[in-house]
Amino acid sequence: MSEQLPHAVLIIPAAIILDLLLGDPRWLPHPVVLIGRFIKALEGALRKVIRNERLAGVLLLVLTVGCTWGGAFLLLQGAYAIHPWLGTVVATLFSWTCLAARSLHRESQLAADALLRGDIPEARRYLSYIVGRDTAELDEPEIWRGVLETVAENTSDGVIAPLLFLMIGGAPLGLTYKAVNTLDSMVGYKNERYRLFGWAAARFDDLVNLVPARLTGILMVMAAPLTGLSGVGACKIMLRDGGNHASPNSGIPEAAAAGALGIRLGGANRYFGKIFEKPTIGDPIRPLDHTAYRGVLRLMYGAEAGLFAAWLLLRLF
Helix, strand or coil: CCCCCCHHHHHHHHHHHHHHHHHCCCCCHHHHHHHHHHHCCCCCCCHHHHHCCHHHHHHHHHHHHHHHHHHHHHHHHHHHCCCCCHHHHHHHHHHHHCCCCCHHHHHHHHHHHHHCCCCCCHHHHHHHHCCCCCCCCCCHHHHHHHHHHHEEEEEEHHHHHHHHHHHHHHHHHHHHHHHHHHHHHHHHHHCCCCCCCHHHHHHHHHCHHHHHHHHHHHHHHHHHHHHHHCCCHHHHHHHHCCCCCCCCCCCHHHHHHHHHHHHCCCEEEECCCCCEEEEECCCCCCCCCCHHHHHHHHHHHHHHHHHHHHHHHHHHH
């Protein structure tokens, strides 16, 4: 219904502009928070009534995806039934909450600014908010590595993937992607509690990010020379090291960013007191520093601009 309205084309650019200007305002009730509460309550209920953990996890995935898409669709249809412009406003607000470029910039900037002030303890604290690894003993280069890896990886998860799904299926599909992402972040662990229960969520998250991650890598390669970075390096390292990651998807944007910036990512990380050695990504041509951080931000915004430009051309022609 909404896609047939002449002003529906305004939703995507309006959502991007709102995200770039305001990010994720604390005062706005966020659908992802509601989705997270729904997942937590549903997990408890399913664990009580279904003994087979893998089956319970599959049902959690199906119900989370179905309820998110169905709820968003019904709310939008109701808003459009009241007035087409009300539907457009609601769709724009929903779409805005799916995008995270400004928030990713803002949260990573806190750690970067602390490093520039020489405040290592504060930088560790801010980094702990955006990564899963232990940060208490990290030195300055390792903190920069954590910041750079987070921005590169989340350029796919937080910017390109949700924007792509918004372009394909509007706000309901964009919110459904965020629900899958949230579900994976809550239950998609390989520990004793979630190894079976979170299996479906983790695998489905890998599946839905398969295309967006590779699209992000391509967009970074294309954006690199336009942002003062190496497009050749981005392409070379993405093809060479894109598979050097435990995730089938996260290594692609990280490798493209590492090649564009001439830096090395990956290596040893500490989780819950244990050190895990991971393959390295990229070559250590340049240092991990604020210059590299500014470069990865340009890549993130450049990739987003490239996807928006492609969508706009398709809509126009």
